[in-house]
Amino acid sequence: MSEREQSSSKPPTSIRPMITLPPRSSMENYFIGESGASPGPITLVSSFFTENEPETDFRSFSQLLAGAMASPTAVPNVRRDFPPSHDAAAHMNSGGDVFQLNRPAGLVASEQLGVLTIPPGLTPAGLLDSTGIFPPAQGPNGISHQKMLAQVSTQARARQQMPPPKASHKMKESSDISHSDQTYQPSNLTVDKPAEDGYNWRKYGQKQVKSSEYPRSYYRCTNSNCPVKKKVERSLEGQITEIIYKGQHNHQPPNKRGASNAQGSSESSQVTPERVSGSSDSDEVGNAETRVNEWDDDEPQSKRRNIEVQTSEQATNHRTVTEPRIIVQTLSEVDLLDDGYRWRKYGQKVVKGNPFPRSGLD
């Protein structure tokens, strides 16, 4: 069953915040840090729920994205003391790998509206870079071959108006991010170049895939050593239906607007020696996947760790078009072997500016 097909089987109006997390063996690493400060999905998720910027209440995710571009301070707001043992732990079970995150205080008002508000500063890149919160280094207890597997999925869905059809389908995905803003701020329509996720991308392919009714475009980060790729699905109107990030940037964003949050800015420093020297294949330096999807849920619960975040528009506007959904997945190189999933190497190539062959793993 394709993801899209799976999505159709889910209630489109699900608003309950939810995260699904990796198999327990990996999960435990999140909650067991040497310093106890090693954040995990819960921490990341909890960052979504902070009320550090109450004035930013009821932003759409796209607005948050846009806001993130200009707000380098969001990440420090990450709550590190969010108790994983709360309902979250209570919902964990060995069978399902799914637990629901109990909402923190401050989320009440929003959730009464059936929404969760996400603090600004979380861009796709930021989310991706937030894997820095989940250092790719080996887990605690010196488990050399059991590295952290962190997959955090964030879903933001809301109903809003369809944006006017795009004049050009060549809009870059970075502007895709801002594209959803168009539904709120048409005057902000950005069609061209801007890499608003902070990174520069080069399209290397496009294909109509069965699992999607829309063409899927393939991009890779233009940075010489950066293994990050992303897939973008776009509707006929030019509206992004889904973005999937894979990999982890090993550099700072050329456009610091996009990844100026703490995770992003610190990311390069988080390229640990292990990642540098321990991986013969640069693409195995962590793997992160971030998905933005304006449509319905489509992730198999068995494979995705989801945080469903319904933005406020859904409750306040009752519009007719979904808000982008974001799913972040991160996992480290060893988990490529140990995470229980199957990985397929899909290519290797010497890229310009990179003396080492680049490989990709799916």
Added chain:
DNA sequence: AGCCTTTGACCAGCG
């Protein structure tokens, strides 16, 4: 000149 997008071909995995 360099970078980017486009697009058909090619490849590998899977059933």
Added chain:
DNA sequence: TCGCTGGTCAAAGGC
């Protein structure tokens, strides 16, 4: 073994 599918390659052309 074969067809399907998703992902990547790479030539060509545009900016």
